[in-house]
Amino acid sequence: MSEREEQLARLARGWDEAVTGYESYYVPRFAPWVRDGVNAVIAAAIPEGPVLVPCCGTFPELDALVAQFPDREIVGIDLSAGMVRRARERAAGHPRVRVVEGDASTLDPRWTGRCAAVVSIFGLQQLPEPDVALRSWTAALRPGGRLSVVFWPSNTESEGPFALLSEVLRARIPAGDQSWEHRLVDSMTAAGAATARDELRTHPMTHPDAATCFHAHTRSGPLRALADARGSLFIDQLRNDFLHRAPAGPWTHHPRARHLVADVADGVRPETL
Structure with a gap:
């Protein structure tokens, strides 16, 4: 198995195990960004053809897409079998x-060259080569x-739980190569598209407390695969550092997503790849 295949396999296993918690904890909190992503398609005069949703997860985009495009083929794609099962339940x-x-x-x-629209929310940054995927x-x-x-993006906020998680994690693991972020617009242009919007979208997100936030991120979120790989001792140390520096009580922050x-x-x- 190649390094890329191993990375994708770890990613899939992590999300298989995280799916239930992700659906209950993150899907409601990510809903404003889902609306942003879907509304950009709904507002356009798109041609005939299917709507493709890569990295669909549990498919929170589906209800709005079906309401707007009831007669179109809508196809979600996801690497995780657990996410796919939950998405198929939503699509029933x-x-x-x-x-x-x-x-x-x-x-x-x-x-x-077949699709009328492609919409994807919070999947791109998890992929091995995001610019190639785009x-x-x-x-x-x-x-x-x-x-x-x-x-x-690599910098979602200057303060808040995501920023603090990044700080305590970087003290133990070096940051990965984020140069792909600077190649995204060129990737779209190379495939025949013109950029209509490139902006940061900010919405408030509230967590009951720091401990709940940490648990969700490492058990039902993007750090699940790392937690499985590094083990409980590593995560316990990370948790202690995080909670030591985190505020008490409910925690509201305003992370920035790139759209x-x-x-x-x-x-x-577009040119054929």
Whole structure:
């Protein structure tokens, strides 16, 4: 198994185990950003064709997409079998909705130039090569199609639980290569799209207390795979450092997500990857 395959396998296992907690804890808190991402597609005069949702997770985008596009094919893709099962439960009763288990970072060539829209919320930053994935997603669009992607950049806030978690984590593990963030617009352009929006979207998020926030992040969130890999001693030490520096009581913060929107002009077909 290659290093990339191992990374994807760890990611899938982590989200398999986190799915129930993610749905109950994070889906309601991420809802404003989901609306931002979906509304950018709803507001556009997109052409005929399917709507593709890579890294769909439990598919919180689905209700709004089905309400706006009841007669379209809507397809969610996710690497995690656990997420796919939950997404299929949400999609039950919608005959034109499918959820596919698979690697959304490189789309099947059959999607190239076919989709009216691609929308993805908080999946891009987890992938091995996000800029390569974004190029693949953009290339799936047909002329007149729209891409709407919301993701967490490397700097989501200067203070708050996400910032503090990053600080205590960086004291033990060096930060990964974040240079891909600077290549995203070029990736969309290379696939034939023009950037319509590149902005930071901020919404308030509240946690009952620091301990609940830490537990959610390491058991039902993006640090689940790391927690499984490093073990309980590592996580206990991380938790102690985090709680020692965290405020008491409810904790409200205002994290920033980056929202990219791009369009393929009518008469222009993205290059085949």
